[in-house]
Amino acid sequence: MQKYFSGFDIENPTAGAGCDGHVAATDAALALLKRIQSEHGQVSIHHEGGYANGTNAMCLLIGELRVGDMDILLGTVRGAPVFVYGRNSQDWDDRQFVLDAIDGVGRVFSLDSGTGKRFFVRSQPFQKH
C-alpha cells in the first residue's frame, strides 16, 4: 500500500471493516467512534468547511444537524452516516474519504471534544474494489 500522507501510514484503511461507500477509516478512528457510540448512541459524521476548526470532521448525535441538499452522503463508518458539504458529489468521484483520529481537543460541538482525541479527515485516490 502506498503511503499518501506524511507522518501517517495507511496500511489498510478499510481494515476493521464497517465502512462502505466512498469511506474508509483507520483503526484509531474506529476505536474513537466505538467509544463515542457506546457512550452516546447513534451518531453522524460531517465534513464541512470553514474557519479555524473547520475543514474537518464533526461527530454529532444523529439528527442533531438538520441535513440539507448541500450535505452529500458519502458512505458509512460503523453504521454512522458520513456527510460532506459541497456543491456536488462529483468532487468526491475520484477520492476516498478516510476518517482518522489524532490527539487533540476536538471540534467545537463535536462529540470527540474532551476525549483527548479528535477525528481527522484525510483522503486518498479512490480504490475501486
Add this chain to the structure above:
Amino acid sequence: MNQMTNLEATAKTSPFAARYNNFIGGEFRAPASGQYFENVSPITGGVIGEIARSNASDIDAAIDAAHKAAHGWGTTSVTERANALLAIAQKLEDNLELFAICETWDNGKAIRETRAADLPLAIDHFRYFASCIRAQEGTMGEIDNDTVAYHFHEPLGVVGQIIPWNFPLLMAAWKVAPALAAGNCVVLKPAEQTPATIMVFCELIADILPAGVLNVVNGFGLEAGKPLAQSNRIAKVAFTGETTTGRLIMQYATENIIPVTLELGGKSPNIFHKDIMDEDDAFFDKCLEGFTMFALNQGEVCTCPSRALVHESIYDRFMERVIARTEAVNCGDPREGDTMMGAQASSEQQEKILSYLDIGRQEGANVATGGSARSMPGDMANGYYIEPTILEGNNKMRVFQEEIFGPVVSVTKFSDDDEALSIANDTLYGLGAGVWTRDGNKAYRFGRAIKAGRVWTNCYHLYPAHAAFGGYKQSGIGRETHKMMLNHYQQTKNMLVSYSPDKLGFF
C-alpha cells in the same frame, strides 16, 4: 509557574498564572466540576497553565449573574457606558506590552503582530464603540399632525458570544465592545485553544465594569459552548468559527427564536491585474506585500488571501518576485521583535495544514516554495511551525476550494477580466477579496462584481473600526467592526403616540 499573572513578564517567559478560574459576577470562581484542562503554548508545545473546564452549571451561573446585572447596566447612561469602554481601552493601552506577550504565548503568533496589530486594533475598537454609542440617536417620525412614532434603541438583555482562537483578544473586543456599548450583559466562551489572555483581561478590567456585566466561562465547546448556545435565557448569540457549528447555532436559535450573527469561513481571492507590473515602483512593492499577506498571522485568518489570481501575461515575472518575497519572511522565534511569522495555534492545526500540503501534491499542484513543517531550535523544537508555502494549480483543486487556515496560498492564472471574476466567485464563501490594479475603473468594477463582504482594493488585511466586516454566501450573517453592529445588539422600541384628544370613531 507563577501563582499570579506576571505583570512584569518579558517576552521570553510565559506571563500566565498556573491556573485561571472563570470570571462570573465580577469574581473569579472555580468551575463547578472542579476540573481543569491544560493550556499548551504553540511556541513550545509545552503546558503553560491550567484553565477551568466548565460545564452547563457554570454557564447557568454566568447567565444568572448577567441577568442580575442586566437591568442596571441597560439603564446606565450612554455616557457612563462609553466611559467604561474608554477606561477598558486605556487599561489595554497602558498594558499593551503585557497583553502582546500574553497573546503570543497563548496563540503562538509573532509578537511583532500582537504589538502592532492585535492590541492597537482591540484598543481602538473599544474607543470606537464608545464614540458610536454616544453619537447614536433614535428617530422620530411624524405620521400625521397629531401622531408621532418614536423609535428607541433598547438593549437585548443578556447575550452569548463564542469566539475563535486566531485573534483571541481582538475577537473578544469585536464582540464585547458593541454588546456592552448597546447596554447588554455578556457571557463569553473563549476558544479552548486560547483561553488565557482573556482571563488576564478580566483581572485588569474587573473594577471598571459592574459585577455580572461581562462574564467569561472557559471550557470545551461541547461542554460549555453548547449549553450557552442552547440556553433559552440568552437574547442573542454571536459566533465566529466553522460552518457546521454555525449551522447548529442557527438551529438552536430557532428553538428560542433569537437572532444570531455568524462569521464563518473564507477562501478569499486576491487578484493581480497585469498593469501592476507597468512600473517597478512603490505601488508594485505594495502589491508584492499584498500577495505575501497570506502569511499574516500564520495564515490563520478567515480572510487569508489564500487564492491568488494572477494575469497570465505577468505570471512568470510576478511569481519570481513573490517567491523571493515569501522566502524573505523571517520565520524565527515568535517572541523576538523582528520575527514575521510564528507558530500555528495547535498541533491539530499544524497536522491539518500538512495534510492539505499533501493533498495539493496529490492533486498535482506545484510547490513553488515551502511545503513542509519547520523545525525550530531550543525550546521551540516541539512547537507547531510551518513554512510559508506557495502552491500553483487550478481553482478546481481542493487546495483552492477548502479553507486550510495556514500560511498557504494557491496561485492560478487568468487570461481576461471575465475569467478572473468567474474564478474569484467560484467558491462557497464570500468573506474577503483583494484587487490590485492601477486602473481605478477596473478596480471599481471588480469591487462591485466580487461576491464578498469586504473587497480590499489596492490593500489587504486592514481591519480598521468603522469599515463593515462580514460575509456574503456561506461566510456568515451580520457586519462587525462598524456602528451597524450596534443594531445587532439592540431591540427597536416603537412608541406610537397620539396627541389628538379626538377618538377614531369606530366604536
